[in-house]
Amino acid sequence: MSFELSLNTGTTPNLNLHEAVEAAARAGLTHIGPWRHLLEEAGGAQRAADIIKEGGLQASTLCRGGFLTATSNEAQKEAFESNRKAIEEAAAIGAGNLIMVVGGLPSAAHVLGGTGDPQDKDIVGARDRVARALDQLVPVALDHGVCLVLEALHPMYAADRAVLSTLGQALDLATAHPAEAVGVVVDTFHVFWDPQLQQQIQRAGHERRLASYQICDFNLPIASNALQSRGMMGDGHIDFPSISRWMTKAGYQGPVEVEIFNDEINGQDADLTLAAMSERYQSLVLPHLEQAAGIQPASAIN
């Protein structure tokens, strides 16, 4: 079985882990990608692992580690400890993949409640710190059999969330490490605009780092809270057929995770959301993944 649909719990933020697992199972899904705070709410990673298993699901990813751009020794140690714990949690729930959002500039640290020098806007330096922090985390990841999955975020978040902005940059950063320790995720919202996208997906496949495929659409206008601009597939401007074919051609056959931050969708009944995402996945994404894999699509391509 390939291309299993997975619910990223960011799509259903009002559900706890148990509720999210039940909703996903009711909708016929086999995978879930939980956020860390749900593990904590559930009483820890071991208990979360049981909940996922009892619901008949598997974890596709754990969201998220990262935030590696702090400048002080103390904050860097804190980030290392937090990421070590995240790696342990990912291993505990059987998620081979820990999604990594690498963090932004010190000048914008306050946006996410952190602290940093308001004058430090040195993006080259921040990228350097990410590379050095990764060097330290890779042995921990290898010990636990967890892949650190670098997520290039849309450049609109380069200042406050992730100085990692393209798939090519993520692959350059990964080069120093074994493929089982450092991979990349293709999140359509973040990378659909990239003129090098096809070529870098191909490269990621060739380098065996294509660890996760996350989907949602890019809506216009951009939401007043820019983080909430992620849309249901088909509602925005992303060419899912092309990107999905490129993923398959590059050898990807894993789960496909739907991660939508969107006030309207997040506020509605979760069963409705899951029904819509299944339907859109089956009409807009899956047939193109399957066709490129030489599998006769169950539903016609339209």
Added chain:
Amino acid sequence: MSFELSLNTGTTPNLNLHEAVEAAARAGLTHIGPWRHLLEEAGGAQRAADIIKEGGLQASTLCRGGFLTATSNEAQKEAFESNRKAIEEAAAIGAGNLIMVVGGLPSAAHVLGGTGDPQDKDIVGARDRVARALDQLVPVALDHGVCLVLEALHPMYAADRAVLSTLGQALDLATAHPAEAVGVVVDTFHVFWDPQLQQQIQRAGHERRLASYQICDFNLPIASNALQSRGMMGDGHIDFPSISRWMTKAGYQGPVEVEIFNDEINGQDADLTLAAMSERYQSLVLPHLEQAAGIQPASAIN
């Protein structure tokens, strides 16, 4: 004389051309980059040329041509005619540079009042159409001694305004044409996040296509109208010293144009805006341009 400060009239949208020229001259500026609608309001490009000359200024750029992604023959012809007229206007006002915003996806054409197939989200195809339209415009540009200056826009505008998203992509597109006919602009807001920025600025210099330097900051949070997120230098998260040094090292010595779309700044008294942009330019940008050029900065670098 190098690195002259220029007022892009997008920064003072409530002024007509005559008023903008007078305000810029009062502030001690030597250059102006007008938008096309101001030429029309002024009674045409010849009259506009007189206004600029009588004010003692020179035109650094004309904003803007482009919008080359339409699919129908009729709309493509219309775009060609509009761009031919823009080239003539640029020549008439003595602006060697016509800034080109290449246009977005058919699915998002309605955002700017156009029409397009709501299902056409093929960004690769749209980029192809830009290349073919450019082939047609280059002979016209050469005839008039005007450089078509490709502007990579921030990827947050990839769907609705410009499928040209990086400086590297702009240079790839330019390769087919002589450097005097097709250049590139480095607009800090649009490109500050690019991991290849230093390298592509260097390449642009080497290929003699570095036609314009436009500056403003990237503010957070992103404005509710995403177009209005451009900030006064120093108010956001862009590392002007580094980018400015890279520009000089790549051989740029031309005017530096300030283009700020921002409700608060655009609404205030234009003399205040011009005083602030001059002060910020002299403290945050100019010393770094000059130092890299081996010129002793008039003001200390802080």
